[in-house]
Amino acid sequence: MTRRIEIHRSIFAQIVVSAILIAALITFGLWLLTDATIQRTNRLALERAVDVDLAGMVDIFASGGAVELSNRINDRLALQPRDANPAHYLLADARGAPLAGDLRTWPGLHAGVSEAGEVLLPDGSRALARSTQLGPDLRLLVAHEFRDLGLLLRQVALTFLAGGLLAVGAVALAGLLAARRLAGRIGRINAAFRHPDDAALAQLARDSQDRDEIDELTRHSGEALSRLRRLASAQRETTDQVAHEMRTPLMHLDNRLVKALAATPDGETAARIVDARLEIRGIIRMLESLLDIAASQARRGDRHGLAPVNLSLLAERLGELYADSAEDSGHTFELAITPGVVIEGEEMQLTRLVTNLLDNAFKFVQPGGTVRLELEKGPRLTVCDDGPGVPEEDRETIFDKFSRGGNQDSRNGQNGAGQQGAGLGLALCRAIAERHHLEIALVPSEKGACFTIVPESKP
Secondary structure (H helix, E strand, O other), X not given: OOOOOOHHHOHHHHHHHHHHHHHHHHHHHHHHHHHHHHHHHHHHHHHHHHHHHHHHHHHHHHHHXXXXXXXXXXXXXXXXXXXXXXXXXXXEEOOOOEEEEOOOOOOOOOHHHOOEEEEEOOOOOEEEEEEEEEEOOEEEEEEEXXXXXXXXXXXXXXXXXXXXXXXXXXXXXXXXXXXXXXXXXXXXXXXXXXXXXXXXXXHHHHHOOOOOHHHHHHHHHHHHHHHHHHHHXXXXXXXXXXXXXXXHHHHHHHHHHHHHHHHOOOHHHHHHHHHHHXXXXXXXXXXXXXXXXXXXXXXXXXXXXXXXXEHHHHXXXXXXXXXXXXXXXXXXXXXXXXOOOEEEEOHHHHHHHHHHHHHHHHHHOOOOOEEEEEEEOOOEEEEEEOOOOOOXXXXXXXXXXXXXXXXXXXXXXXXXXXXXXXXXXXXXXXHHHHHOOEEEEEOOOOOOOEEEEEEOOOO
8 A cells, every 4th residue: 555645745745835835925026016116106107297287387487477376376276187186285485374275384395495205284195295486485385195096006906816816726736736747656666666566667667758857767766676676586596595505414414413313322422412413403593593584674664465463362372372381480471462453564473573582581581580571552562571681781782693792691691582592583573573664672671671662763
């Protein structure tokens, strides 16, 4: 089953979200630019209108004098155009006293330099005004109100909002379709890496049409996986052949020793033959363990061949077997199994994992000691004992192959792991655990050794 990637971790989802944000930011930026342009254009037009109006008033004064200018100001105020900004005037003497117009107070504008600026009208509205000096005792102020652009700006904002939503929607749809297509292509590559079987490799071959970089990656991935499968197959064949070629002569040698043992009447020679047979069988067990470790490590992360295993029933079944052995050996065996714990795995391998840990515990615990097997949901499997424990200097290397620790006396250090001192039991436990996406660890305990097996932590 293909694993789902969380949305926040998907590069394609991040690209789509980034495209949507960029489209939204561009739309917002264009709206700000348009809004500022409209307001600036309105101000420039108002400035030109004020300058033109003021220039016309100055011409009237030049040709008709102050009386004619006063009449024209009154006419302008009486005939305000509806489609233009309302105009306001103030003709004042040198002290600022009004002579004509609808404004009664001279604002703080310097008429001598024809200063322009915003002024506040009596009704509270704002206007753009410019003043000028007509004579030593006469000055004129022309002001035009700012046009109310609220409605226009709101319409523009709504237009950009609608357009922005359409643009963002289009970008999101196009990005989503493209991302789903790319995610599907990348997903098939990931699926082939998780389950590099014939069907997955055939799918990669169909996908690699040399259309773009993803197809090139697909082709290279398929070729790499095919090479790895061939290498792994060759490695397995070689190791199986080597194991067979080594096991066969060793078994022949063992048979010869059996015949020699039956033919010799010498007790000392017979004892040495028995020791030799034990060493031969130890070599065979070590060879088989090494092959099992190599096979488990080679299949790490490969979900092929895994099936649901009721770990609770497996632990209970093993617990019953070890309970009888513990009674005969004088040990106390405690069992605490949570029912219904099921994981994907190989039942034989998981059985070997648990038995290795239990054998290791019973091997190093003196009669009268306690061994405890506990299984909780998670899953979390724990094997603890009150034996001698593991020396501090061996805790970092206890799961390495051939790790026996610094003390060869099995009663003084719990590091042989049930492999006749070869130091392969715990290495095999770790290989089997990693094959099932589990982690095995030696955790601190008040007395003895305590091993836990939990799911691998996500990177």
